[in-house]
Amino acid sequence: MLALMLQQEAVGGPVEKIARTFGVDWPHLTAQFVSFAIVCAALYWLAYKPVLRMLEARRQQIALGLANTEKINAALANIESQRQSVMADAQAQSTRLIAEARDIAKRLQEQEAQRSIVTAEQIMAKAREAAEQEHARMFAELRREVGRLVVQTTTAVVGKVLTPDDERRLAEETARHLAAH
Secondary structure (H helix, E strand, O other): OHHHHHHHHHHOOHHHHHHHHHOOOHHHHHHHHHHHHHHHHHHHHHHHHHHHHHHHHHHHHHHHHHHHHHHHHHHHHHHHHHHHHHHHHHHHHHHHHHHHHHHHHHHHHHHHHHHHHHHHHHHHHHHHHHHHHHHHHHHHHHHHHHHHHHHHHHHHHHOOOOOHHHHHHHHHHHHHHHHHO
């Protein structure tokens, strides 16, 4: 294009007229165009390329960060599901342990109740036995006393002194008579 413009300058065409109207100096314009191209190339290689590399590196870091975030979120979701599972297992186990403890407590209570009943029955049996023994002792004492009173009364009524054989015989008859009633 530059060559075309230079060629038209020599010819003196319409571009040349417009260029002269605006005061275009072709050698200076060409030098400025070359200088601008050099500055653009230098800026492209020295500024734009490093900025593009830096932007690409940041883009990769951001992509890596997003991938890591997704991995972390997936790991957190996995950990949360494991936590929920562990909590559910712990809840089920605690419920089972509480139920077992209640069953054990109920069995222990029933065992203690049975043991208390057996102990009470033993105490009652011992009390009955003691009462029967006391009754038998008192009845024997009563027989002796009644026999003694009969002998004493008979001695007083008959006015005769009874022999030990007579006393024994009267005591035995009285005891038989009391045992019959």
